[in-house]
Amino acid sequence: xxxxxxxxxxxxxxxxxxxxxxxxxxELTQAxxxxxxxxxGPVHAFLHLDPEGALETARKVDEDRAAGVELPALAGVPxxxxxxxxxxxxxxxxxxxxxxxxxxxxxxxxxxxxxxxxMPILGKTNMDEFAMGSSTEHSGYGPTHNPWDLDRIPGGSGxxxxxxxxxxxxxxxxxxxxxxxxxxxASVTATVGVKPTYGGVSxxxxxxxxxSLDQLGPCGRTVLDTAMLHEVMGGHDEKDATSLDEPVPACxxxxxxxxxxxxxxxxVGVIKELSGSSDxxxxxxxxxxxxxxxxxxxxxxxxxxxxxxVSCPSFEYALAAYYLILPSEASSNLAKFDxxxxxxxxxxxxxxxxxxxxxxxxxxDEAKRRIILGTYALSAGYYDAYYGSAQKVRTLIQxxxxxxxxxxxxxxxxxxxxxxxxxxxxxxxxxxxxxNDVATIPANxxxxxxxxxxxxxxxxxxxxxxxxxxxxxxxxxRLYRVGAALEASLTEEWGGALxxxxxxxxxxx
Amino acid sequence: xxxxERSDVARLAALARIDMTDDDLDRLSGQxxxxxxxxxxxxxxxGTDVPATSHPIPMSNVHRPDEVRPSLPQDRALAAAPEAEDxxxxxxxxxxxxx
Numbered sequence: 001x002x003x004x005x006x007x008x009x010x011x012x013x014x015x016x017x018x019x020x021x022x023x024x025x026x027e028l029t030q031a032x033x034x035x036x037x038x039x040x041g042p043v044h045a046f047l048h049l050d051p052e053g054a055l056e057t058a059r060k061v062d063e064d065r066a067a068g069v070e071l072p073a074l075a076g077v078p079x080x081x082x083x084x085x086x087x088x089x090x091x092x093x094x095x096x097x098x099x100x101x102x103x104x105x106x107x108x109x110x111x112x113x114x115x116x117x118x119m120p121i122l123g124k125t126n127m128d129e130f131a132m133g134s135s136t137e138h139s140g141y142g143p144t145h146n147p148w149d150l151d152r153i154p155g156g157s158g159x160x161x162x163x164x165x166x167x168x169x170x171x172x173x174x175x176x177x178x179x180x181x182x183x184x185x186a187s188v189t190a191t192v193g194v195k196p197t198y199g200g201v202s203x204x205x206x207x208x209x210x211x212s213l214d215q216l217g218p219c220g221r222t223v224l225d226t227a228m229l230h231e232v233m234g235g236h237d238e239k240d241a242t243s244l245d246e247p248v249p250a251c252x253x254x255x256x257x258x259x260x261x262x263x264x265x266x267x268v269g270v271i272k273e274l275s276g277s278s279d280x281x282x283x284x285x286x287x288x289x290x291x292x293x294x295x296x297x298x299x300x301x302x303x304x305x306x307x308x309x310v311s312c313p314s315f316e317y318a319l320a321a322y323y324l325i326l327p328s329e330a331s332s333n334l335a336k337f338d339x340x341x342x343x344x345x346x347x348x349x350x351x352x353x354x355x356x357x358x359x360x361x362x363x364x365d366e367a368k369r370r371i372i373l374g375t376y377a378l379s380a381g382y383y384d385a386y387y388g389s390a391q392k393v394r395t396l397i398q399x400x401x402x403x404x405x406x407x408x409x410x411x412x413x414x415x416x417x418x419x420x421x422x423x424x425x426x427x428x429x430x431x432x433x434x435x436n437d438v439a440t441i442p443a444n445x446x447x448x449x450x451x452x453x454x455x456x457x458x459x460x461x462x463x464x465x466x467x468x469x470x471x472x473x474x475x476x477x478r479l480y481r482v483g484a485a486l487e488a489s490l491t492e493e494w495g496g497a498l499x500x501x502x503x504x505x506x507x508x509x
Numbered sequence: 510x511x512x513x514e515r516s517d518v519a520r521l522a523a524l525a526r527i528d529m530t531d532d533d534l535d536r537l538s539g540q541x542x543x544x545x546x547x548x549x550x551x552x553x554x555x556g557t558d559v560p561a562t563s564h565p566i567p568m569s570n571v572h573r574p575d576e577v578r579p580s581l582p583q584d585r586a587l588a589a590a591p592e593a594e595d596x597x598x599x600x601x602x603x604x605x606x607x608x
Contacts (some may be wrong), residue, residue, distance in 0.1 A: 018519050038535035102589055104589075105588060105589065130539045198566050238573050314554065317551055317553070317554055320551045323548045347590070347601065349606070350602055350603065352602070356523075356528040360528035362531065363527065369541060371523060373544060373545070375524055375525045376513065376521050376545070385549075386549075386551070390548075392554075392555035393551050395562040396554060398562060398565075430543075432541055443601060444565075445565070447566045470566060473565075473566060
């Protein structure tokens with residue numbers, strides 16, 4: 001018997017081992033289910049598990065492999081799915097009590113893609129209610145805890161997916177990113193997350209938060225693993241009118257090219273306003289975050305990249321524009337939770353009173369805040385000043401990016417200004433919570449792709465720091481080339497992935 | 510621009526069909542007012558010469574052929590409804606007694 005701990009391998013290694021017959025998908029899937037049973041109590045990355053479904057998929061993959069059937073690259077490699085995606089027959093709540101117990105009657109395109117790729121779905125991961133938050137503390141089902149320090153936030157809204165990766169409960173996970181919900185959790189858990197170009201991954205069957213900002217994307221522990229999942233998720237889908245009708249970017253090839261550590265001719269633009277430099281809002285940036293960022297720039301330079309500074313002056317207004325556009329769209333999207341067709345109903349004598357009572361009980365405080373804010377921003381008399389102005393800021397931000405990408409192939413910044421803070425620390429101060437996303441939001445407003453990958457631990461607290469890479473729309477592959485190069489350079493020094501340095505979690509008896 | 514008053518929040522909550530207790534209003538009004546004050550700065554740079562962007566990657570006239578395709582069967586569409594009757598969603602009475 002082998003004593004290999006498969007949960008510690010990368011998805012690429014798992015795929016290769018499956019192909020070589022060194023392990024079966026049932027063994028891999030069971031190893032992850034066992035790991036979840038052992039550590040997920042205190043981590044709480046998962047809202048629902050589907051051991052039977054996952055093992056059934058695994059068994060069929062093993063049978064087909066034994067019979068010599070040709071299989072997709074990730075066939076048999078398990079995956080965790082953020083609870084924002086509807087999954088036929090598997091409970092889906094988007095982290096909200098208003099959808100408690102709802103079993104969707106259909107599959108989202110991405111869950112259908114995962115099934116077509118023959119990947120066992122382990123379960124659904126925790127998230128802030130309807131993806132509104134940066135800490136998972138707004139989940140209707142209790143927060144997820146960061147595996148690096150269980151007293152700290154795992155980021156949000158996709159904290160469940162990121163924590164599942166960091167705790168070795170899953171090798172791959174699905175996320176959604178409206179203002180940083182893939183990248184900020186990746187940053188604070190020392191994992192990798194990518195927000196593709198808007199429209200690059202179908203949103204059919206993704207429970208909508210803000211339709212002009214939302215994008216689904218891949219999460220992994222390595223850049224190559226994330227690239228492999230990206231290629232499974234992406235592609236045109238006529239069920240989503242915003243889906244891009246173009247081929248999926250060659251993410252895997254780009255990651256492999258990047259791993260050769262040659263960035264000759266690549267121009268990397270440091271966004272002055274987001275880099276934490278002392279003359280531009282540097283006061284919010286933690287010292288260790290700045291240090292690891294600057295060290296990463298040196299590494300890129302050593303691999304042949306040219307570093308230039310770019311300025312994006314309108315980014316100062318991005319957070320304000322985002323917190324008008326997002327609530328406006330959310331207030332409209334969440335109108336469907338009305339007690340009629342699905343979800344919670346708090347019965348009263350008329351339908352209107354029933355709706356009032358249902359939405360009061362079913363939504364948490366953050367959802368209520370944002371619905372009211374959006375209702376206000378869209379109301380007659382205020383529309384031009386708020387929503388209209390925010391849409392103009394969006395144009396200014398796009399112009400800033402366009403000018404910056406004239407000077408550089410990719411843009412970089414720290415993903416988030418600090419390492420993970422303590423659970424509860426910002427819960428009663430929404431504005432402080434919103435500041436987590438100051439560096440990730442501009443990409444959503446402009447629709448461009450972005451990646452976060454680990455750049456080290458902050459010396460002062462030993463907690464993960466993330467490095468953000470942004471590319472022009474449709475150029476997702478650039479993220480993987482530059483990201484894989486930086487990762488290769490860093491892991492050489494670390495002697496392996498940063499995720500391996502996470503403290504051992506206590507295993508349930 | 511002025512901050513949101515407690516009475517504004519109560520009116521907006523009614524428009525958004527969310528019942529709010531006095532406690533809810535006390536808790537949320539101050540927070541919402543602070544958020545509104547913070548986001549109002551967008552007006553500083555939104556000149557009349559700047560066009561609005563509603564959608565990050567512009568696309569227009571996204572159509573598919575207008576043909577009948579299989580859709581969700583009625584029983585499955587109704588399966589998760591709080592209440593259904595005769596193949597329809599059932600709701601409490603729509604108009605009040607006085608209507």
